[in-house]
Amino acid sequence: MSVPPGTDGGGTTTLVVRVENKAGVLARVAGLFARRGFNIESLAVAPTEDERFSRLTIVVGVDAAPMEQVVKQLDKLVNVVEIRELNPAASVERELMMVTVRADPAIRGQILDLVRVFQATVLNVGYDEIMVSLTGSPSRVDDFEDLLRPYGIVDVQRTGKVALPKLVKTAPDPLAP
Amino acid sequence: MNMNGGQALMKALEDEGVDILFGLPGGAILPVYDPLIDSSIRHVLVRHEQGAGHMAEGYAHATGRPGVAMVTSGPAATNIVTPLCDAYMDSIPMVVVTGQVPYAAIGTDAFQECDTTGITMSVTKHNYLVTEAADIPQVIHDAFHIATTGRPGPVLVDIPKDIVDPNNPRSAMEWYTPDSHDLPGYHPNRAGDSELIRQAAKLICEAERPVIYSGGGILKARAAEALLELAELTGIPVVTTLMNRGGFPDDHPLCLGMPGMHGNYTAVTAMQEADLLIALGARFDDRVTGKVAGFAPLAKIIHVDIDSAELGKVRRPDVAIQGDCRLVIEDLVKALGELGGNESQPDRNRWRSRISGWQERFPLTYEQSKDDELLKPQYVLEQLRDATPDDTIVASGVGQHQMWTSQYWKFNHPYTWVNSGGLGTMGFAIPAAIGAKAGRPDRMVWAVDGDGCFQMTAQELVTAATEGFPIKVALINNAYLGMVRQWQEMFYEERYSEVYLTRDVPDYKMWAEALGCVGLRVESPEEVGPAIAQANEINDQPVVVEFRCEAGENVFPMVPAGMSNSDVVVDPSQQDRPR
The missing domain is CATH 3.40.50.970 (Thiamin diphosphate (ThDP)-binding fold, Pyr/PP domains)
Structure with a gap:
């Protein structure tokens, strides 16, 4: 079955939106989604390599929104420079999670085992809690969070995913004209 | 500096x-x-x-x-x-x-x-x-x-x-004089894609029952002349939406007038029966389409709009062309010329005769006032239309009087109709008429207003009087929020809720005079013509003519909200006629 551009089959689409780095631009984008009835699942914002622009990575629920309208309406915002719909199969996605888990000294070892398996990082240790972070694909971060949950999650903060398209693997034929 | x-x-x-x-x-x-x-x-x-x-x-x-x-x-x-x-x-x-x-x-x-x-x-x-x-x-x-x-x-x-x-x-x-724009995210498109325009031309040459659905984009793009050329080259009839009244002359034989909720029967029905709609600068607004699923069910769609977000927003087009209406129509005329021009168009005599049959059976109509009745608003508008220059600019408020003005006026020139279409802003007429007069002081400017609308922005007549904008206001006083009254009559079992405004308060003649205008009051049909003539003679002061109109008059035809355009309700006197 073919997956439409930007969808992951899980009911969401990822839009990577380059905007002018000006005051109020995020409010314009968020306001547009709100007033057109489109729902944002997650949103990550950061400046780009060119300081005049910022990049927004927006995950949109596709059931709630006719994606073509979302993109066309976004494109009408004067400060929006470029929009790319990212197909998960053709892109690299990452998300950062910071999480604090209950960790009595007796079971701390089990949690550290999970940290090792996932190549997560211990950020801070308390007498009965531990704070760790993991960067990975959103599904890997989901798995890690699921495995920690039985121990008792005290606090969790996820950034929402960011993404870039995968790079071309095949070099051009050097003998081609 | x-x-x-x-x-x-x-x-x-x-x-x-x-x-x-x-x-x-x-x-x-x-x-x-x-x-x-x-x-x-x-x-x-x-x-x-x-x-x-x-x-x-x-x-x-x-x-x-x-x-x-x-x-x-x-x-x-x-x-x-x-x-x-x-x-x-x-x-x-x-x-x-x-x-x-x-x-x-x-x-x-x-x-x-x-x-x-x-x-x-x-x-x-x-x-x-x-x-x-x-x-x-x-x-x-x-x-x-x-x-x-x-x-x-x-x-x-x-x-x-x-x-x-x-x-x-x-x-x-x-001080510096800016000589460019640094707007990296703003690229207003102008010309349409030539391959898509060729596809559109082919669809036009194949269509047996085409209709041009022309909207406000025609006026925005200053494309009225191009539209006339396209219509005359192909012989395709044209409907003009509320936002494009005047964008195609009403006195042209190919003009079918306004479609939509209060459009005339022929414009509404021709779209329903069409096998091709050529939408030019129109946005398939709900007041035009009625129930979308039932709108023009047999028609292929060519949609031309400068805003790509309109293409496919309501109805999926068969050919979608993003571009400026004037440029796209001009290219379309060229493409049709390459396909043989007028010779390329199929015989559409049957389609034309069906259309003229609807026009004969279902013209706009109303009953004249009986002896004991007040004025009919349609009569007032016909008299006003016939007594004013062809290029008079007409501004209107929102409601029944707006629909009657759009229906009964003959708009033969672009930029003569000033109204609030999308938002439906009551009170628009008087200030908009003042702005129009400011821009076109050479033209006669009439505002057609309702009594509900008038009370929202009448204070701007002071601006007109003191700043020297001698506009004229035809106040259709039916003592009601008329369109709401009509809906309560038709859809709420005549349970009238908060729609009666009173007939005599305010005293519009006195109010007009207090605002620095000439105030006139008309109650009988024989006074209508002389009052309009008197108003037309006054050029140094705004004039308000209060026309005391029947309260119970309804706007027909009407497509009830949520219904298909095929269920258009015609004037009661026409209901038994074969469709």
């Missing part, structure tokens, strides 16, 4: 070709009103900021040039939100300058502070909060560019007081 921000603002407006500014001063915008005295720009002092906005819209409707309004912060800014939204819905080029509290005071709940750019974000094409005096020339240059290109629309520029106040060092700046 050294100057302060206020002087720079006035110079920037002058450089954009602004000749008239509608506004009202107040605290935060005060410093700008001082250099205004020395400016070449004429200022029209309104009585309410909503009036300034609608005047700017009326000016833009009548001239095609951007209308400009300037008001202060806080309540003045919120008062102009309605005109901004109106202009946004109807794609009217407009630039609104608002005062703002000093930059350092923003966010402190200062006196007359409101978040103007936040409030107007969703009702403007774009808006700016200017933070430095040095940005003023560039922002004004960009604002006019954005307002007038692509799909036109309103742009708001919010200016904190300190950057225009000569007593504040933050207002000092060096």
Whole structure:
């Protein structure tokens, strides 16, 4: 079955939106989604390599929104420079999670085992809690969070995913004209 | 050249070709009103900021040039939100300058502070909060560019007081003339794709029952002549939406008039029966389509619009062309010429005879007043139409009188119809008529208003009287919020809830006189003609003619909300006729 551009089959689409780095631009984008009835699942914002622009990575629920309208309406915002719909199969996605888990000294070892398996990082240790972070694909971060949950999650903060398209693997034929 | 921000603002407006500014001063915008005295720009002092906005819209409707309004912060800014939204819905080029509290005071709940750019974000094409005096020339240059290109629309520029106040060092700046735009995300498209235009031409050559569905984009793109050429080349009939009345002459044999909820039977039915709709600058508004699933069910769609978001928003087109209507139609005419021009068109005599059959069986109709009845509004409008020059500009409010005006007037020239289509803003007529008269002082300008609408913005007649805009107002007084009354009669079992306005209060004749106008009152059919003649003779003062009309008159035809256009309800006298 073919997956439409930007969808992951899980009911969401990822839009990577380059905007002018000006005051109020995020409010314009968020306001547009709100007033057109489109729902944002997650949103990550950061400046780009060119300081005049910022990049927004927006995950949109596709059931709630006719994606073509979302993109066309976004494109009408004067400060929006470029929009790319990212197909998960053709892109690299990452998300950062910071999480604090209950960790009595007796079971701390089990949690550290999970940290090792996932190549997560211990950020801070308390007498009965531990704070760790993991960067990975959103599904890997989901798995890690699921495995920690039985121990008792005290606090969790996820950034929402960011993404870039995968790079071309095949070099051009050097003998081609 | 050294100057302060206020002087720079006035110079920037002058450089954009602004000749008239509608506004009202107040605290935060005060410093700008001082250099205004020395400016070449004429200022029209309104009585309410909503009036300034609608005047700017009326000016833009009548001239095609951007209308400009300037008001202060806080309540003045919120008062102009309605005109901004109106202009946004109807794609009217407009630039609104608002005062703002000093930059350092923003966010402190200062006196007359409101978040103007936040409030107007969703009702403007774009808006700016200017933070430095040095940005003023560039922002004004960009604002006019954005307002007038692509799909036109309103742009708001919010200016904190300190950057225009000569007593504040933050207002000092060096003037420069901007010669370009740094808008990396704004690329208004102009020409259409030539391959798609060829596909559209082929569809046209194959269609047996085509209809041109022409919308407000025709007027915005100044494409009326191109549309006439396309229609005459192909012999395809044209419907003109509420926003394109005048964009194709009503007296042309191919003109079917207005479609939609209160469109005439032929325009509505021709679209329903068509095998091809050529939508030019139209947006498949719900008032045109009725129930979308039942709209023009047999038709393929060619959709031309400058705004790609309109293509496929409501109805999936078979050929979607993004581009300026005038350029696309001109290219379409060329493409049709390459396919053989008029020779390429199939025989459509059967289609033409079906259309003329509908026109004969279902013309617009109403019953004349009986002896004991008040005036019929349709009669008043026919008399007014016949007694005024062909190029008279007509502005209307919103409701029954608007629909009757659109139905009964003969619009034979573009830019003669000024109305609030998308937003449906009651009270639009009087200030919009003033703006139209300001833009076209050579033309006779009539506002057709209802008694409900009149009471919302009548104070602007003071502006008309004192600023020298001798507009004329035909006040259709039926003592009701008429369109709501009609819906309560038809859909709420005649349970009338809060729609009666009273017949005699206010006394419109006295009110008109108090506002500085000539006031006339007409109650019987034989007085209608002489009163209009008298009003037409008065050119040094605004005139209000109150026409006392029957309350129970309904607008027909009508497609009830949510129904298919195939279920159009015709005038009771025509209901037994074969369709």
